[in-house]
Amino acid sequence: MAEEATGWGGAVWAAADLVTPMAIRVAATLRLADSIAAGTRTAADLAAAVHVDPDALARLMGHLVTAGVLTRTDGGFGLTAVGEQLRDDHPAGIRPWLDLEGAIGRADLCFVELLHTVRTGEPAYPRRFGRPYWDDLSADAGLFASFDALMGGRLAEDAPVVATAYPWGSLRSVVDVGGGDGTLLLAILREHPELRGTVVDLAGPAARAGRAIAAAGLGERADAVAGSFFDPLPAGAGGYLLSGVLHDWDDEPAGRILRRCAEAAGETGRVLVVDHVGGPVDTEGDLRMLAYVRGRERDLDQLASLAASAGLHLGSCTPAGTRTVAEFSRSPS
Secondary structure (H helix, E strand, O other): HHHHOOOOOOOHHHHHHOOHHHHHHHHHOOHHHHHHHOOOOOOHHHHHHHOOOOHHHHHHHHHHHOOOOOOEOOOOOOOOOOOOOOOOOOOOOHHHHOOOOOHHHHHHHHHHHHHHHHHHOOHHHHHHHHHHHHHHOOOHHHHHHHHHHHHHHHHHHHHHHHHOOOOOOHEEEEEEEEOOOOHHHHHHHHHHHOOOEEEEEEEHHHHHHHHHHHHOOOOOOOOEEEOOOOOOOOOOEEEEEEOOOOOOOOOOOOOOOHHHHHHHHOOOEEEEEEEEOOOOOHHHHHHHHHHHHOOOOOOHHHHHHHHOOOOOOOEEEEEEOEEEEEEEEEEOO
């Protein structure tokens, strides 16, 4: 990759090139690194193992050697340190995020329509795939399961920290709004035995959350309810949790979600936003949200301003791993 940066076009071409990123994503989708690590080394044998055209695969792998992902060996191909990161069992867990048949790798293909988004302000995903992102996931159980696994896997790293960073038990009950498969709620419940919890999400994720709750043996303290966060939420809980939800929406719909939480929380409840709001806005993530769903990343000041439009006041802000637990209520602290 360093050699490309000094060739024709220099660093600009290296940064703008689409060939190498797509070659890497194809390798990730085909799980080539796993096959190579298992001992399948020649292009012909690899093509047979992953059911692709032998000539096309050999040419793809030739470029991955140039790009520093693979290396040529006497027996065929090997993995560089970069290529090792494409193994499914690599601790960084990058491969499924690049998988072109998964919820995020596939969605990234909409960036070929980014010019349309910049010209119109409309999300790129529907232009590429014919329907909005959430509709597309809802229509494909496998794709939605991929999304839940990716989001849950990333959240699982911070969940134990989030569960201990804030005094969740003092809330008595928590509604995890848009809580997916329940990964975060379950971590919180394990740390706070006095707490009860409910996941509210669309039917598919709610069903998966219900199974996860049962498998964790927490059915007496938790449940999962199918519903939309644009509709009235179960009222009267001590806390309403929004984890990684608001960035999926532009200000108007995000404000409506916060208002639903505020209505359900009443005068005494809390709305807890768990997200990456403790520092500068993640510009790459912001463009993803724009292209996928016309959402947006926000810093803490922007989040507080949005919450104020829903009648909520910012209280405590608690660091929790890479995330922050921002507490809001209807009354100033």
